[in-house]
Amino acid sequence: MAGPGNFDIQWTSERSLRVTGPLPAHALAEVLHGISGVRDVVPTERAAYLTVDPLAGVTPDKLAQKLKGVEDRPLPEPRAHEIAVCYEPLFAPDLGEVAKLAGITEREVVEAHAATGFTVSFLGFAPGFGYLTGLPERLHVPRLASPRTRLEAGSVGIAGPYSGVYGLPGPGGWRIIGRTKAVMFGVEREEPALLRAGDAVRFRAISREEFDA
Amino acid sequence: MSLRVVELSGVASVQDLGRPGHAHEGVPNGGAADSLSLRLANRIVGNTDGAAGIELAMGRMGVEATEPATITCSSRSKAFEIIQLKSGESVEFGPDDGLCRTYLAVAGGVDVPVVLGSRSTLVGAGIGGHQGRRLQAGDALPVGTPQREPPVVPAHVRAMVDMAVRNRVLRVVVDGAEAEMPPGLVHVSPKSDRVGVRLDRAISGTPIDTGPSRGVMHGTIQAPSTGELVVLGPDGPTTGGYATVGTVIAADLPAVGQLTPRQWVRLRAVDRAEALDVLAQQRSTLDAALPPVE
Numbered sequence: 001m002a003g004p005g006n007f008d009i010q011w012t013s014e015r016s017l018r019v020t021g022p023l024p025a026h027a028l029a030e031v032l033h034g035i036s037g038v039r040d041v042v043p044t045e046r047a048a049y050l051t052v053d054p055l056a057g058v059t060p061d062k063l064a065q066k067l068k069g070v071e072d073r074p075l076p077e078p079r080a081h082e083i084a085v086c087y088e089p090l091f092a093p094d095l096g097e098v099a100k101l102a103g104i105t106e107r108e109v110v111e112a113h114a115a116t117g118f119t120v121s122f123l124g125f126a127p128g129f130g131y132l133t134g135l136p137e138r139l140h141v142p143r144l145a146s147p148r149t150r151l152e153a154g155s156v157g158i159a160g161p162y163s164g165v166y167g168l169p170g171p172g173g174w175r176i177i178g179r180t181k182a183v184m185f186g187v188e189r190e191e192p193a194l195l196r197a198g199d200a201v202r203f204r205a206i207s208r209e210e211f212d213a
Numbered sequence: 214m215s216l217r218v219v220e221l222s223g224v225a226s227v228q229d230l231g232r233p234g235h236a237h238e239g240v241p242n243g244g245a246a247d248s249l250s251l252r253l254a255n256r257i258v259g260n261t262d263g264a265a266g267i268e269l270a271m272g273r274m275g276v277e278a279t280e281p282a283t284i285t286c287s288s289r290s291k292a293f294e295i296i297q298l299k300s301g302e303s304v305e306f307g308p309d310d311g312l313c314r315t316y317l318a319v320a321g322g323v324d325v326p327v328v329l330g331s332r333s334t335l336v337g338a339g340i341g342g343h344q345g346r347r348l349q350a351g352d353a354l355p356v357g358t359p360q361r362e363p364p365v366v367p368a369h370v371r372a373m374v375d376m377a378v379r380n381r382v383l384r385v386v387v388d389g390a391e392a393e394m395p396p397g398l399v400h401v402s403p404k405s406d407r408v409g410v411r412l413d414r415a416i417s418g419t420p421i422d423t424g425p426s427r428g429v430m431h432g433t434i435q436a437p438s439t440g441e442l443v444v445l446g447p448d449g450p451t452t453g454g455y456a457t458v459g460t461v462i463a464a465d466l467p468a469v470g471q472l473t474p475r476q477w478v479r480l481r482a483v484d485r486a487e488a489l490d491v492l493a494q495q496r497s498t499l500d501a502a503l504p505p506v507e
């Protein structure tokens with residue numbers, strides 16, 4: 001089933017495929033987007049997942065043809081985002097518990113989070129929600145045993161190896177350590193999601209005054 | 214011209230065939246949970262397949278036309294008949310024996326703004342449809358201009374669609390050779406919605422660890438914990454870390470959208486070729502009886 005060359009292309013159902021190869025999934029996804037019959041391409045950490053029109057005749061061989069030589073092309077330049085976050089107690093209900101779990105002070109948690117250069121590994125869970133990797137290991141904390149039923153938009157959380165921003169109000173099980181006013185998803189924008197897989201992200205700590213301004 | 218919601222119990226929203234192309238941004242395809250019934254309803258009133266209609270789950274609804282309108286409802290009592298509403302006239306439709314969802318199509322389509330290529334409501338993100346939310350009594354939905362006269366509808370097409378959406382043997386393309394379908398009947402949990410249909414007591418064994426995230430879609434079957442399977446719905450997530458056991462074939466997704474709590478279903482493993490055959494046959498039977506309009 002695998003296509004020729006350096007790519008592994010497998011059917012995962014009659015209308016979906018998984019593609020892995022010698023370049024990041026987000027770079028693969030960029031090439032696979034827009035191929036006739038391909039409806040969606042979702043990059044994750046390890047692979048790009050395609051949804052195709054089942055009767056459009058897409059095959060692993062045809063996809064492999066399109067991917068020929070892409071490993072030799074330069075990777076797209078990652079975009080960089082700076083996201084302002086207020087880590088004040090009102091916005092950080094789990095900061096104390098995270099500090100306790102990590103065995104450091106709350107201040108050190110904030111400093112470590114704001115000093116980290118994150119990479120958007122992939123988007124999922126909800127529109128515009130990016131899974132950011134790069135979190136220092138001592139901040140790898142388990143998600144809440146029971147998710148909150150409603151988080152405010154802009155809640156900044158951590159869980160396991162990830163950090164992320166809940167762009168829309170809704171349920172969530174990550175530990176919340178701050179809040180941002182950045183709009184993570186806006187349908188009025190040409191590209192609604194602020195983040196794209198592969199982008200670089202840094203958080204900048206701001207005061208309550210700056211947050212409210 | 215608009216349709217006004219005069220009475221509503223249950224969950225109703227504006228839906229079309231969804232918004233492909235945004236899954237990498239975390240936006241699910243969305244669209245009608247039973248796309249086959251919406252397709253047929255649209256063809257009956259002379260619309261294109263992708264026109265927006267109303268999806269009603271587990272309840273009753275009454276709509277009133279502000280001006281003359283041609284509509285059809287998928288519910289058994291209305292049986293996809295053409296209904297000509299005069300100005301100020303209303304129609305009631307509602308829960309159907311053994312089916313979860315009813316569709317209403319209106320000639321010209323529900324003309325709410327297109328958001329990211331679709332009129333579908335994605336309630337979780339507050340986008341699309343009527344103000345990004347479920348419908349409420351009092352809402353007025355704009356209706357587009359009808360493009361053509363309703364066609365003559367052969368009776369058997371209704372029966373064919375009814376049979377397809379009442380199918381209770383869901384065909385599944387399994388993930389790898391090791392995945393096994395639960396033997397016997399599995400029970401549809403009341404905790405089911407457009408995000409996912411939960412199947413209780415479906416599998417036995419130890420809890421399955423979450424692994425690295427993979428891309429998932431409408432029809433992916435996740436195994437989040439012992440004894441339970443979730444068939445992701447049109448508004449489900451686009452990635453997930455839970456183990457997966459397979460994917461319900463495209464031709465059986467309309468039947469999944471019609472499962473009601475406490476029903477029993479059976480899962481049956483099929484290969485890709487069979488999945489494609491069934492879909493091609495379903496599409497060609499519908500097209501032969503009542504062709505789509507371009």
